[in-house]
Amino acid sequence: MKRVIAKILLWAYIRLIRSWTSPLVATIMLWRVKPNKGVWDEYKYLHASEFEKRLRLVKYSGDPMGGLADYTIRGPEYFWADGIPNIDCDDFAYMWFLWAKKNCDEAWLVVIMDGLKVESSHYFTVVKMRDNYHLCNYNMDRTEFRSLDDAISLFSQRSLVSRGIYKEPVILVDKHWKQKKEKEV
Numbered sequence: 001m002k003r004v005i006a007k008i009l010l011w012a013y014i015r016l017i018r019s020w021t022s023p024l025v026a027t028i029m030l031w032r033v034k035p036n037k038g039v040w041d042e043y044k045y046l047h048a049s050e051f052e053k054r055l056r057l058v059k060y061s062g063d064p065m066g067g068l069a070d071y072t073i074r075g076p077e078y079f080w081a082d083g084i085p086n087i088d089c090d091d092f093a094y095m096w097f098l099w100a101k102k103n104c105d106e107a108w109l110v111v112i113m114d115g116l117k118v119e120s121s122h123y124f125t126v127v128k129m130r131d132n133y134h135l136c137n138y139n140m141d142r143t144e145f146r147s148l149d150d151a152i153s154l155f156s157q158r159s160l161v162s163r164g165i166y167k168e169p170v171i172l173v174d175k176h177w178k179q180k181k182e183k184e185v
């Protein structure tokens with residue numbers, strides 16, 4: 001029951017609240033930041049390990065009001081922009097999701113929460129390359145998982161974020177993308 005309530009809570013937050021608060025806060029926070037389009041064009045086709053190094057050039061800093069005013073950057077051209085004020089888990093996850101659209105077969109932008117603990121909500125990405133699934137949580141985990149659920153379950157097995165293991169993981173796929181296969185003639 002608790003898990004059902006948590007799932008509804010997470011769904012309501014992501015779909016009904018964050019869907020409009022994130023773009024609104026982003027507009028306010030980024031209005032003076034000049035996007036850096038050239039850098040994204042340069043990095044978007046890099047191999048995962050090289051792309052990861054470029055992501056690490058940007059320092060993590062939480063969202064305003066202790067994460068209460070949570071938002072994701074409006075586009076990849078903001079990630080490496082000069083003076084970008086807040087870059088945290090959802091921005092890293094979003095960048096991996098966009099990178100996957102250029103380099104992978106399928107990708108999921110996922111939010112995880114531990115039971116009813118809203119403050120535990122965390123964004124990451126899972127990508128599919130050929131038949132293997134990889135977990136991108138800031139960096140890409142080199143483990144080759146057999147399924148999306150397998151990759152996600154790592155959060156219940158290992159401490160991947162500062163708050164530790166997710167004992168009662170509640171999952172929501174925020175965005176899903178799949179490469180369109182060309183029709184055989």
Ligand SMILES: [Ca+2]
Pocket residue numbers: 063070071072073086087088089090091
């Ligand atoms: Ca954020």
